[in-house]
Amino acid sequence: DTTVKQNPRYKLARVGKPVNLICSQTMNHDTMYWYQKKPNQAPKLLLFYYDKILNREADTFEKFQSSRPNNSFCSLYIGSAGLEYSAMYLCASSGGAGAEQFFGPGTRLTVL
Amino acid sequence: GQQVQQSPASLVLQEGENAELQCNFSSTATQLQWFYQSPGGSLVSLLSNPSGTKHTGRLTSTTVTKERRSSLHISSSQTTDSGTYLCAPPTGGYKVVFGSGTRLLVSP
Numbered sequence: 150d151t152t153v154k155q156n157p158r159y160k161l162a163r164v165g166k167p168v169n170l171i172c173s174q175t176m177n178h179d180t181m182y183w184y185q186k187k188p189n190q191a192p193k194l195l196l197f198y199y200d201k202i203l204n205r206e207a208d209t210f211e212k213f214q215s216s217r218p219n220n221s222f223c224s225l226y227i228g229s230a231g232l233e234y235s236a237m238y239l240c241a242s243s244g245g246a247g248a249e250q251f252f253g254p255g256t257r258l259t260v261l
Numbered sequence: 262g263q264q265v266q267q268s269p270a271s272l273v274l275q276e277g278e279n280a281e282l283q284c285n286f287s288s289t290a291t292q293l294q295w296f297y298q299s300p301g302g303s304l305v306s307l308l309s310n311p312s313g314t315k316h317t318g319r320l321t322s323t324t325v326t327k328e329r330r331s332s333l334h335i336s337s338s339q340t341t342d343s344g345t346y347l348c349a350p351p352t353g354g355y356k357v358v359f360g361s362g363t364r365l366l367v368s369p
Contacts, residue, residue: 180355186302191347191359199355237302247292247351252304 153253155240160258162234168227170256172240179245181223183215186237186255198223230260263288263352267360274367280335282363284348291351293324295333298345298362307346308333338367 156171172181180199184192196205198217205213212234214226227234240253264287274280284293295307308315310322310331324331335342345364349357 182355186298186304188302191361192304194356197355204355239302239304241304243355246355249292249294249306249309250349250357251306252296254303255301257302 153240153242153251155238155253155256157256158254160256162227162230162258162260164231164260165229168230168234168258168260170225170238170240170258172223172225172253173221174242174251174253175221176242176244176251177220178242178251179220180243180248181217182241182243182250183213183223183225184239184241185209186239192239195225230258232260234258235260263290263350263358265348265350265358265360267346267348267363269363270361271364272366274338274365276338276340276367276369278338278367280333280338280342280365282333282335282346282348282365284331284333284350284360286329286331286348286350288350288352289326289329292357293331293348293350294357295320295322295331296347296349296359298347300344304347335365338365340367340369343367 182197183195186192217223237255241250243250308322312326314323319336321334345362347362352358
C-alpha cells in the first residue's frame with residue numbers, strides 16, 4: 150500500500166484563525182513533507198521531517214509549524230491564516246534521501 | 262542548486278496523438294520522478310526513473326543520466342490525460358526540485 154492520506158480534503162478558514170491539516174502514511178517512511186501549491190506555480194516545499202527532526206525552509210520558517218507525534222502522522226499548523234495562505238497543501242512521504250516521494254491527494258485551503 | 266527546465270511549456274493534441282515531454286536538469290540525479298497534476302491540483306506519481314527506459318501503460322520514460330535529461334512519452338493520448346506534467350529530480354539530501362511543468366490539453 151503506497152497510500153498517503155490527508156484530512157480534510159477541503160478546508161474553509163477565516164482570516165486570523167488557526168488551521169490544522171493532517172497527513173498519514175502507512176509505509177513506515179522516515180521522511181514526511183509538506184508542500185504548498187498555488188495555481189500556475191510549482192509545488193513549494195514548506196518543511197519536512199526526517200524521523201523526529203523538523204526542517205523548515207528559510208522563507209516560510211515563521212509561517213508554518215508542524216508536529217510528528219509518531220512515524221505515521223504529520224500535521225501542518227497555521228497559527229493565524231491570511232488570504233495568501235489559500236492554496237492546495239500537499240503532503241508526501243519517502244523512504245529516505247533521494248528516494249521516491251509519494252503524495253497525498255491534498256487539502257484545498259480557502260481563507261476568507 | 263539543481264535547476265530544471267521542462268519543454269514544451271504547453272502542448273495541444275487531438276485525441277489519439279502521441280506526446281513527447283522533455284526535462285533537462287543541471288546536476289547529476291540519482292532519482293527522477295514524473296508527476297501528473299490534475300486540474301484540481303493533486304499530484305500523482307507516474308514514473309520513477311533515474312536511468313534507462315521504463316514503461317507503464319501508455320507511458321514511457323527515458324532518462325539519460327550523463328546528459329542530464331529525461332523524456333516522457335505518452336502514446337495514444339486521451340482527453341483524461343489533460344493536465345500538467347512535472348518532472349522532479351532530487352536537489353541533494355531529502356529534497357526534490359520541480360520543473361515548471363508541461364501543460365497538456367487533449368481535445369476529442
